[in-house]
Amino acid sequence: MCDITEYHARRTKLTEAETSLALGGNTTLDPQEIIVNKCLMQHKFQELNYAFDHPKHFNFSHHFFTYKKKMRDSKVYKIIKDMPKGAALHIHDLALQGPDYLMNITYKDNLYICCEPYLRFKFANQPPNRHQDSNWRSINNARRDAKNVTKFDADLRKRFTLVVDDPDTAYPSITETWAALGNYFKMIRQLLSFRPVFEQYIYDTLKKFREDNIMYMEVRTALINLYELDGTTHDTIETAKSCLKILNRFKKDYPDFEGVKLIYARSKSKSLNDDLDSYVRAARSIKQHVPEIFAGFDLVGQEDTSLPLIEVAAKLLEVNDLNFFFHAGETGWSGTASDGNLYDAILLGSKRIGHAYALIKHPQLMKEVVARDIGLEINLISNSVLSLVKDMRNHPLNAYIANGMPVVLSSDDPGAWEAEPLSDDFYVAFLGASSRLSNFGMLKALGENSLKYSALSTFFATGEGCCFE
Structure with a gap:
């Protein structure tokens, strides 16, 4: 048997050994990094302490799509x-x-689009004619002729991302x-x-x-x-x-x-x-x-x-x-x-x-x-x-x-x-x-x-x- 003082000493020794084993546990920080670390850990503890007390608000227990925008406001993130x-x-x-970068590509000249039997794209100096396929048309014309250009672009953008509002339903x-x-x-x-x-x-x-x-x-x-x-x-x-x-x-x-x-x-x-x-x-x-x-x-x-x-x-x-x-x-x-x-x-x-x-x-x-x-x-x-x-x-x-x-x-x-x-x-x-x-x-x-x-x-x-x- 040991008294509580010795017990705490043994416990400290264990925790220090575990910390030393972990990645970065023995990494040396220069004076500037020590200052950054102090600020970083202060904000980290604030975020995690709040999540510990409010588990439903712990972002990382949810799908990335549900918190990816919110996390950009975090001081730790910055x-x-x-x-x-x-x-x-x-x-x-x-x-x-x-997807926004890719959408900009669809506004370039000489891009053709074909929606039947499935969506295709092709840059060309004239409408593609593949296997007697006559459904190709300029994407600029297709966008111009759309009843709702905003909806046309929104529907197209969905093809360039996996992000959805309800990922658990979309990806069971x-x-x-x-x-x-x-x-x-x-x-x-x-x-x-x-x-x-x-x-x-x-x-x-x-x-x-x-x-x-x-x-x-x-x-x-x-x-x-x-x-x-x-x-x-x-x-x-x-x-x-x-x-x-x-x-x-x-x-x-x-x-x-x-x-x-x-x-x-x-x-x-x-x-x-x-x-x-x-x-x-x-x-x-x-x-x-x-x-x-x-x-x-x-x-x-x-x-x-x-x-x-x-x-x-x-x-x-x-x-x-x-x-x-x-x-x-x-x-x-x-x-x-x-x-x-x-x-x-x-x-x-x-x-x-x-x-x-x-x-x-x-x-x-x-x-x-x-x-x-x-x-x-x-x-x-x-x-x-x-x-x-x-x-x-x-x-x-x-x-x-x-x-x-x-x-x-x-x-x-x-x-x-x-x-x-x-x-x-x-x-x-x-x-x-x-x-x-x-x-x-x-x-x-x-x-x-x-x-x-x-x-x-x-x-x-x-x-x-x-x-x-």
Whole structure:
């Protein structure tokens, strides 16, 4: 038995040990950061204390769509918005601008629209005539002839966002959210495939991310085939060269921006066994032609309905000249082929793991991730919108942070749900998916991790990775 004084001493020792273990627990703050931290924590405690006493007002137990506008008024949010965030390492190229940006594209000249049998867009110097399809017309004329232009634009805008007033009704399960995301990408791809529009989109997106205090990006992309007004088309390599051209122009305009690298990402569809060889050849070709901006290779798609990595592991084992950045564990299930992708991502030497939502249910794999120092790309808001988690206090990021695991924050498809490039995810992580006591040190550690686990790091020059020792 010990007296209460000794008991408190032991308790303090335990709490200090736990704090030291957590991400950012041993991060050193300079004098200016200490001042910022004091202000930041004062506002954080005010917000969380109120939510503790009024649980129904805890935003992060509700859907992101219900609080995303309100949170912009938070003093904590404003501080986070202004702070440097390092890099965005898990984002998809066609979902980085919001619906208002996309609506502006629909006001450009030479854009045609076809509403039958489904909505399509095409830039051309004359009305497209596909398969005797005569339903194409200038979108400017269609807008002019609409009985209500405001309603015409409002209906069109809905195609460029997943945001709805009642998300629980619109998206009752993961099936509906992923179907909506798939339809979203179909719409966006048509608008952005016109080369001049695509190149302006890339430049504007770099500017948007830089304004959110992001200095570097790694973008998942299938490198869509671009076309000209006269119908001339360009292949994947030309699209990659367009990206490099725009990046160089942007860096000339903004020398403080570190850059962008591409992760060639293709679908884990049921035909992957047949398609994988061509995907790998394409990745190697991109690496050969634009090595300055090539980072590696990924396979993407809805985890629960895609072909598991184990089905193509034999082929992937033969690929020793590409860095892997596999999506894995983006599922709520355990003991299935879906979360089984985590085993294969690790065994195949993935440099980082995209999402890793289900990793918390695999203690041995968590140990391997730490031992191999594999970065975990966490996308909080994406996991909420795509029906994996409702209350952020239940997101596994809480445990990953508490255990000091190698996590980085990113935003996945922020344009699809009208989020900021990275500030929204940082804010949700700071107030909703970490300890009440997590401070500026954690935010600083997240920023540092985003650079440490990026393709800028010398870590990727070692060639280490494949298979357990």
